[in-house]
Amino acid sequence: MYDSSNECYRAVEKFCLRALLISIGILLLWLFGIVIAVDQMVIIHGAMFGVEEVRMEQFTYDAKMLNYLLMGAFKLAAFLLFGIPWLVLRFGRAPKVVS
Numbered sequence: 001m002y003d004s005s006n007e008c009y010r011a012v013e014k015f016c017l018r019a020l021l022i023s024i025g026i027l028l029l030w031l032f033g034i035v036i037a038v039d040q041m042v043i044i045h046g047a048m049f050g051v052e053e054v055r056m057e058q059f060t061y062d063a064k065m066l067n068y069l070l071m072g073a074f075k076l077a078a079f080l081l082f083g084i085p086w087l088v089l090r091f092g093r094a095p096k097v098v099s
Helices: 004-049 053-091
Strands: none
Touching: 004 053
């Protein structure tokens, strides 16, 4: 018997896994950027926003904290939107009944 709902579940499961892996890749790239070039990013953004030299130290601290906050929010959203649905679809199937 042809079961199209099973194929739909498999497609959604594959999508969630791929989206979760892409999200993890984006987070790793973001982390790499913070580790390697956070000072250069802060200087460029400070110049774009017109931050004076006197306030640059506070702006640097705020920019780093904002990056960590946004990384945490992105990670939480990726796990809630893609990780948990993938886990449920992957491991929540009822066992096949052999008759």
